Amino acid sequence: MIYPPIAMDIACWALFAVSVDLLLGFTGLLSFGHAAFWGSSAYVSGLLAVHVGLPFPVAVLGGALFAAVIAVPIGYLAVRLSGIYFAMVTLAFAQMIYFIANQWRDVTGGENGLQGIPREMFGVDLSDSFVFYYVGLPIVLLGLLLAWRIVRSPFGRVLVSIRDNPSRARALGYPVDRYRLLSFVLSAFLAGLAGGLFAISHGFASLQEVYWTTSGNAVMMVVLGGIGTLWGGVIGAALVVQLNDYLSTSEFDGIGIVTGSIFIVIVLVFRKGIWGTARDLLAPRLKRKRPGGAKSPGDDPAPAPAPDVNAPA
Numbered sequence: 001m002i003y004p005p006i007a008m009d010i011a012c013w014a015l016f017a018v019s020v021d022l023l024l025g026f027t028g029l030l031s032f033g034h035a036a037f038w039g040s041s042a043y044v045s046g047l048l049a050v051h052v053g054l055p056f057p058v059a060v061l062g063g064a065l066f067a068a069v070i071a072v073p074i075g076y077l078a079v080r081l082s083g084i085y086f087a088m089v090t091l092a093f094a095q096m097i098y099f100i101a102n103q104w105r106d107v108t109g110g111e112n113g114l115q116g117i118p119r120e121m122f123g124v125d126l127s128d129s130f131v132f133y134y135v136g137l138p139i140v141l142l143g144l145l146l147a148w149r150i151v152r153s154p155f156g157r158v159l160v161s162i163r164d165n166p167s168r169a170r171a172l173g174y175p176v177d178r179y180r181l182l183s184f185v186l187s188a189f190l191a192g193l194a195g196g197l198f199a200i201s202h203g204f205a206s207l208q209e210v211y212w213t214t215s216g217n218a219v220m221m222v223v224l225g226g227i228g229t230l231w232g233g234v235i236g237a238a239l240v241v242q243l244n245d246y247l248s249t250s251e252f253d254g255i256g257i258v259t260g261s262i263f264i265v266i267v268l269v270f271r272k273g274i275w276g277t278a279r280d281l282l283a284p285r286l287k288r289k290r291p292g293g294a295k296s297p298g299d300d301p302a303p304a305p306a307p308d309v310n311a312p313a
Contacts, residue, residue, distance in 0.1 A: 002242070004133040005201070010241045011133075011140040012198040017221040017233030018147045019190035024219070025228030026151055027183045028163035029082065032215045033074070033090030036097040037067035037188040038195030039210030043101060043108055045196030046117040046205045055121040060139060060196035067192025068185050070097075075184035079177050082166075091212055098210045113206035117199060136197055143193045144234075150186060151230055159183055220259075224266050226273025235274050 002010070016038055023029050045063030048054045054062065078089045101108045108114055119126040126132045150156050158179055162169045166176050199205040208214065218233075221240050225232025240259060247255045270277040 004129040006241065006245050008129070008133050008136060008201045009198070009245075010238050011137060012194045012201065013218070013221065013237035013241055014234040015140050015143045015147075015194035015197075016191055016218050017225070017237045018144060018230060019187045019194065020215075020218045021222045021225075021227065021230055021233045022147055022150065022190065023183060023187040024222060025230070026156060026159045026163060027180055029079070029180065029184070030087045030219070031090040031184075031187075032087045032212060032219070033092070033094035034187070034191050034218055035210050035212060035214035036074070036090075036094040037071060037191040038198070038214060038218075039101065039205075039207075040070060040097055041067040041192030041195040042199035042205040042209045043114055046114045046199050047107070049117050049120070049200060050114070053120075056119055056126070056136075056200045057121065057139060060193060060200060063196035063199075064189050064192030067195070068189040071185045071188030072181075075181045075188075079180035079184060091215075094210065094212055094215060098207065098212070101210050102207055108205075111207060113204055114199075115204055117203045117205065119200055119203065132201065136201060139193060139197055143190050146186075147190060147230060155179075155182075220263055222273075224263060224273060226270075226276030226279075229273065229275045229279065232273045232275035239274075 016034070020031065020034055023031055023034075041060075041063030043063075044066045045056075045059045048059040048062050049056060052059075074090070074093045078086055078093070081089060102110055104110075105112075119132055121135065126135055151159075158169070158174055161172075162174065162176050162179055169179075170176050195209060199209065217240065221236030222233045223236070224239060225234065225236035239262075243259060243262070244255055247258060252258070266274065272280060
């Protein structure tokens with residue numbers, strides 16, 4: 001049995017992982033700075049709920065829009081690079097957001113965090129975790145639906161072509177940097193939805209939300225589930241969150257050792273992640289059952305190759 005607070009955490013982290021996969025798996029850009037969007041939305045959503053008294057869905061949407069807005073200048077500077085250079089630039093901006101959140105104590109609470117975030121919607125108290133889960137879950141589902149629609153659209157197909165061969169995409173007349181920037185902003189918006197809902201669910205926003213390890217956790221979830229599969233991030237999030245919860249309640253101190261070992265095993269044994277490996281194993285059987293071997297409408301786009309972080313800009 002999964003308790004409602006853990007289920008809500010899984011849902012939020014799943015949307016966050018999907019937002020990272022939209023950029024990594026379908027655009028070919030590895031970001032270590034998505035904690036900036038998850039965390040900034042967490043703070044903004046909390047501030048809107050505490051000081052303005054907005055219903056939590058409106059506060060979460062406001063936080064996500066703020067994340068998308070700050071993603072525009074960050075993405076404008078970062079998408080001109082690729083590989084390790086892109087990853088380091090996004091990491092640098094994320095650390096800048098972390099420094100601002102730490103120093104602006106009058107607004108963010110500094111090391112004490114932003115506390116007492118209410119869970120209300122139009123005057124109705126949603127402090128009960130079970131009730132809040134079912135009220136907040138539609139926000140996550142809408143975010144996942146948006147991500148699915150993006151990758152299944154012509155825009156998503158262009159992103160895959162840019163990921164596979166940006167030079168050819170430029171030769172065909174596609175403005176590669178503009179497409180990358182739009183993908184970056186959309187990814188930040190989805191990450192903001194997840195971060196804002198996470199802060200409202202916990203009633204608290206801390207510096208941990210904007211720290212770089214938060215980005216690393218999301219990337220790990222994507223790799224565990226399968227890069228470029230979209231839904232693999234959901235599986236990775238469920239695995240990591242439940243494992244962390246089980247180990248912490250067991251009073252085990254070496255959580256990082258266990259999660260790191262599992263990560264290494266899955267990367268070595270399941271090179272395409274859990275979802276990607278399962279899909280490849282089932283694809284021949286499903287194809288034989290369809291007349292003419294036609295693809296079903298639910299088939300994912302071409303899986304992403306392993307990102308080359310050492311590629312030149």
